[in-house]
Amino acid sequence: MLHHLPSQWQLLRHDHWLLSCLTWVPVCIGALLWWIFSQGVLHNLPVGVVDLSQSQLSRQLTRYLDASSTLAVTHQYQTVAQAKDDLITSQIYAYVIIPPQFDKKVYRGEQPKVTSFYTSQYILVGRLINSAILQAQGTLNAQIEGLKTLAHGNQTPLSAMGRAVPVQTQMTPLFNKNNNYTQFLVSAAVPAVWQIFIVVLTIM
Structure with missing residues (x-):
């Protein structure tokens, strides 16, 4: 050779x-x-919100979505068609639809459905957006349950939160704490x- x-x-x-x-x-x-x-870690992914309720509770959910390090609520729409067009043209990666009378249905215990659509062409982006939206909704649900418990009286804020979230879960990622996809x-x-x-x- x-x-x-x-x-x-x-x-x-x-x-x-x-x-x-x-x-x-x-x-x-x-x-x-x-x-x-x-960049390694995805953050501030642009998403939109279609708030058909325009209530204090729906605005609270929007703030929770925007507070996530993964999401950034960059667009708020009047109609679903507008949000869909921006999703197709990749101006946003997802949009969340808050139904009409969202706050009234919550207080009546009717379980209103918050719908989210996200592009699944990017697997990593879709997974992160889905997780962040579920986390924001979970935070709002815990707050609502805590307020309902406090409304019945004879409860401290700590015990009310304990009833709203009876089991707390701590998930600790190992070997890739920041979900860095570069590795x-x-x-x-x-x-x-x-x-x-x-x-x-x-x-x-």
Whole structure:
């Protein structure tokens, strides 16, 4: 095999593209992939809210959505059609529909349905948005249940919250505390790109 090295070296000297593919091009592509995914953690993803209730409780839910580090309520719509158009054109990643008479139905115990639509073309984005929306709704539900318990009297705020949320869950992520996608995407993408280069060079 060693006796082929001089001829291979001569080939590399005369074929600048082949030499580039074996030296600086893979390094540049690896650096480019790292730069693309350098943000690491997704936050402030633009979402919209269609508030058909325009009540204090619906505005409270909107504030909870916007308070999430993952979401940013950048658009508020009058109709569902407007929100759908912006979702199709990728101006937002999701929108939440708060039904009419939201506060009245909550206080009457009718369980109004808050509907959310998000694009599932981006798996990671969709998963994060879904989790953040559920967390915001869970926070509002706990607050409402706590207020209902306090309204009956003979309860302290702490005990009322204990009745609203009888079991608290603490989830501690290990090895990737910030859900940084760079750690697993780049480590898989760089070898894949390198394999593509090997195939291209073999064909050439």
